[in-house]
Amino acid sequence: MIYFDNSATTAIHPLALDAYVKTSQKIMGNPSSLHDLGTQANRLMQQARKQIAGILAVSPHEIWFTSGGTEGDNWVLKGTALAKKSFGNHLIISAVEHPAVSETAQQLAELGFEVSIAPVNKEGFVDVDQLAALIRKETILVSVMAVNNEVGMIQPIQAISELLKNYPKIHFHVDAVQAIVKVPQELWLTERVDFATFSAHKFHGPRGVGFIYWREGRKLAPLMTGGGQEENHRSGTENVAGIVAMAKALRLAVEKKAERPAHVAKLKEYLTEELQKFAKVTVFSGAENFAPHILCFALQGIRGEVMVHALEEKQIYISTTSACSSRSKTESSTLHAMNVAGNLATSAVRVSLDESNTMAEVEQFLIIFNQLYRKFSKVN
Ligand SMILES: Cc1ncc(COP(=O)(O)O)c(C=O)c1O
Missing domain, CATH: 3.90.1150.10 (Aspartate Aminotransferase, domain 1)
Incomplete structure (x- = not known):
């Protein structure tokens, strides 16, 4: 084969699978429970958060767990739209985004938001000047992926970051699902990037788990409301075994x-x-x-x-x-x-x-x- x-x-790494199985077997508490078993589960989850944050050289408060890339993209786009609609109703995405971004933007357009599409040249790269021309005073979000999943172009995230330094209020989101551990971090997580999306199964972690980077100080409404997990930002009982296995897989991938x-x-x-x-x-x-x-x-x-x-x-x-x-x-x-x-x-x-x-x-x-x-x- x-x-x-x-x-x-990707195939799950045997050590990540081992971490998943052991956590599932041994850690039975719900991380929100007040008793010991809950505390134990919560501690493991916070360790995983710290590990991931350490690898990305960001604060643990900037890492939030999700069910994967699709949820991360939905959360950032819809969460920005909800949190910032009193400031503006205009979003810009590139013409080559994953459907998790493009379909979400389309859904927001149907709800009354305006969406502009930044075109690409014949090699597939976003033209930064053309993107700049789309920015308006109502623009609340620019979303451009780091590595295109179909053809593999690395989009000019650094140049877009430079451009957006002139527009400090606009949220800059990067779908980095295909970029992490594949291309250098400076190409997808600059100081100007506010949000980035990641998915464990693209780096030999389990399917159905991921995380977003959310730069401290930015506003984002929750997509999932309910029990108030993840400090009220993402409700739903956490996938502790998946999170632990994801952190393990990321560490192993980064080592190599x-x-x-x-x-x-x-x-x-x-x-x-x-x-x-x-x-x-x-x-x-x-x-x-x-x-x-x-x-x-x-x-x-x-x-x-x-x-x-x-x-x-x-x-x-x-x-x-x-x-x-x-x-x-x-x-x-x-x-x-x-x-x-x-x-x-x-x-x-x-x-x-x-x-x-x-x-x-x-x-x-x-x-x-x-x-x-x-x-x-x-x-x-
Ligand atoms: C660029 C990109 N974004 C988002 C996703 C969705 O990720 P997930 O499968 O974890 O929902 C994918 C999956 O292929 C992807 O390639």
């Missing part, structure tokens, strides 16, 4: 960070070079200013899902451009924003690598791809 779908999800990007980048570089030798292949992901782990390409005339299933028969797992939208069989929204022709965009597939992948797997992938290329060429 060759697993090249690490942007969809030094060697990871170089190894993964080498695999991507070789794969790109080899794929470009096929006349009917278009590669959308570049090297410079692109994440090392994501490679998006299309084989002209063959729909993405046909390629995914043909490779699956050989036990090679990749995806159409993003796992979340791949079942809906729509064309990639990122490629659409990059002005890629519709028929080519529907052929796009994504290979997403991880440090556990090897050059031998890449070679095997290329052998199988070559066979499929010849088969499909005959049919066409």
Whole structure:
């Protein structure tokens, strides 16, 4: 089996799984309970918060637990809209955001907020001047992802941060789900970033748990109301085992960070070079200013899902451009924003690598791809 779908999800690290199982078995208290068992659970959770904050070099008061990336994005967008609607009703998002941001913005638009879309150039990068031109006095939030999940561009978060220094009241949100441990932190958590979203299952933690960074002093309304957990900011009994396992997975991933990007980048570089030798292949992901782990390409005339299933028969797992939208069989929204022709965009597939992948797997992938290329060429 060759697993090249690490942007969809990663395998849980055995030590993170171990932490999850042990916490589930041994820590039975609800962290809100007043007795010893509750205190014990709460202590573990606060340790995990401290650990994560330490890794990001932020305050533990700036880390808030969620059920993952989708909740984090929803919370920041809707929470900002609710908290700041008396100051303004205008939001700006980039044209290549994950649906957790773009659909949430669309929902806010239906509720009467105004949403502007910052366009991208043909390589997929946000144009900072065009974004600047969209800012109005009613603007309350700018949301731009750090690493695009479909094609892998690293957006100019530092340049946008510079721009937003002139607009200190605007909330700046960065969806960093695909960026953490993959690209250097200074590219997604600048001093000007107010909120950032993270998800454990993208860095070998469990699914269904994540956190947001929330810069102290910023206002955000809760999305989940109820029992008042997370100091009234996010109600719901906490997923203690998931949180502990997430902190463990993050620590393990960060420890390996030094060697990871170089190894993964080498695999991507070789794969790109080899794929470009096929006349009917278009590669959308570049090297410079692109994440090392994501490679998006299309084989002209063959729909993405046909390629995914043909490779699956050989036990090679990749995806159409993003796992979340791949079942809906729509064309990639990122490629659409990059002005890629519709028929080519529907052929796009994504290979997403991880440090556990090897050059031998890449070679095997290329052998199988070559066979499929010849088969499909005959049919066409
Ligand atoms: C950029 C980005 N944001 C948000 C999400 C949603 O994260 P989750 O699956 O934890 O809800 C994903 C998941 O693929 C993603 O890639």
